[in-house]
Amino acid sequence: MDYATILAQAVKTAGEAPQAQDAIVPVDSIWQYITSLNLLESLTFISFGTVCLFYGWRVFKILVIISFSLLGLLLGMAITDRLNGSDSRLLGGIIGLGLTGVLSVPLMRWAVSILGAISGGTLTAGLWYACKLPETYIWAGALVGIVAGGMISFIVFKIAVMLFSCLGGSALIVTGVLALLYLYPPTQQQVQDLVFNHKWFLPAGLMLPTATGIFVQNKFVKGYKDWSV
Numbered sequence: 001m002d003y004a005t006i007l008a009q010a011v012k013t014a015g016e017a018p019q020a021q022d023a024i025v026p027v028d029s030i031w032q033y034i035t036s037l038n039l040l041e042s043l044t045f046i047s048f049g050t051v052c053l054f055y056g057w058r059v060f061k062i063l064v065i066i067s068f069s070l071l072g073l074l075l076g077m078a079i080t081d082r083l084n085g086s087d088s089r090l091l092g093g094i095i096g097l098g099l100t101g102v103l104s105v106p107l108m109r110w111a112v113s114i115l116g117a118i119s120g121g122t123l124t125a126g127l128w129y130a131c132k133l134p135e136t137y138i139w140a141g142a143l144v145g146i147v148a149g150g151m152i153s154f155i156v157f158k159i160a161v162m163l164f165s166c167l168g169g170s171a172l173i174v175t176g177v178l179a180l181l182y183l184y185p186p187t188q189q190q191v192q193d194l195v196f197n198h199k200w201f202l203p204a205g206l207m208l209p210t211a212t213g214i215f216v217q218n219k220f221v222k223g224y225k226d227w228s229v
Contacts, residue, residue: 024135030202031195037179045179049172053213056165057158057221063165064111065104072100113153116160119167120149123210126203158221166213167206174205 037045056063076096080088104111121142128141153160178195181187194201 024138025129027196027202031192034175034178035182037175039180039183042176042179042183045172045176049169049174049176052165052169053173053209054169054216055220056169056213057161057217060112060161060165061105061108063168064108064115065101067115067164067168068104068111069097069101072096072098075100109157112157112160112164113150115164116153117146117150119164120145120147120152122167123207124148126206130200130203132199162214162217162221163210166210166217169213170206170209173209174202178205 051059052063073093073096076099077089077093079096080092084092122145124145125138125142128138129135133141149160149163153163178191181191
């Protein structure tokens with residue numbers, strides 16, 4: 001079965017039985033994490049996210065190393081948990097963190113392209129979710145963005161830098177803003193209703209700042225002659 005057939009079936013299923021689909025997007029977990037942040041953490045998220053959103057092109061190498069180090073930490077903990085049990089998780093995580101962090105330096109272009117592909121997949125998966133298509137097939141929507149984002153990232157490196165830094169900054173800002181709104185009692189219920197009852201809300205919260213950041217960063221990059229990859 002080819003991709004076009006799967007996509008057509010998914011759209012048809014969305015119109016016939018929207019209530020029968022399985023929930024794949026972990027909205028409950030996302031909301032639980034947002035509501036666990038305190039005031040200082042929320043402001044830190046917003047501040048760091050703003051830097052990434054508008055000036056990620058200046059610090060993208062650091063962002064890449066941090067991203068791949070955290071990825072290595074999670075992978076290392078998961079692998080050692082399967083092989084040796086939970087007793088070695090910390091050691092495995094540290095090894096994975098160091099290994100991926102070090103490798104991301106000489107393989108910077110590949111690392112940025114991978115992050116660009118992941119960012120593209122995240123955006124198209126969010127669009128799929130916002131359109132209320134069946135979550136069971138959300139991987140099909142993500143696949144489009146991964147392929148498109150990966151191809152663009154390999155062709156135009158600067159776009160990959162702007163894409164992943166803006167998406168990361170947008171995610172941090174949205175998380176911090178929602179946490180702040182939740183800390184203010186009069187807006188708690190309204191924010192919760194938007195997150196759980198309106199599927200367009202979270203994807204729009206990511207996409208709009210991301211698009212704004214890409215536009216602003218592109219202006220900055222053009223006006224900064226010494227910037228290089």
